[in-house]
Amino acid sequence: MRTLFLALVALIAVLHLYIAWFEIFAWTSRGPVVFDTFPAELFPQTTQLAANQGVYNAFLAVGLIWALFIRDSVWQRRVAICFLGFVLVAGIAAAITVSLRPGLFQIVPSLLALLIVAFDRRR
Known part of the structure; x- marks a missing residue:
């Protein structure tokens, strides 16, 4: 389960690098x-707004990548969950x-990863 969880964290990080x-x-x-x-005329007018939003997505990706490099499994899980x-909140906001x-x-992969870690923690 831990390997699947970390694979999902990595996948979500890559997704957010792409979004950024x-x-x-x-x-x-x-x-x-x-x-x-x-x-179509909306896009040139909103370049700065999109770039600012991209920076936030880059922060999400960096945080998830950071979690992958944490050696202590408890803290790795905590940072990844955070x-x-x-990501889940950002996905809900985007959906709305x-x-x-x-x-x-954003919602489906992050929720799946959170459910996996919650299930794994109960064992």
Whole structure:
């Protein structure tokens, strides 16, 4: 279970590195394709907002990566749970404010990882 948990933490970290890259560097090129329901003229006007949001996603990724390098298993789990909780909240906020689809990309993996660690802890 621990290996599966850490694999999910790593996967979620990579996802957030991608989201950070997307929001910081590819907002005007990839944004209109990904968010096709938004008007295309919106993206150049919101580049700074997206880049700022990308920095927050980078923080989430760095926190999850940090957890992977912690040697003490108790603290590793605690730090990972903390950042997974942040990801879960960010996903819920995205689902409410943007649309369900981008939120689910954060909600489902983080919730699954949190459930795995909760189940593993009971054993």
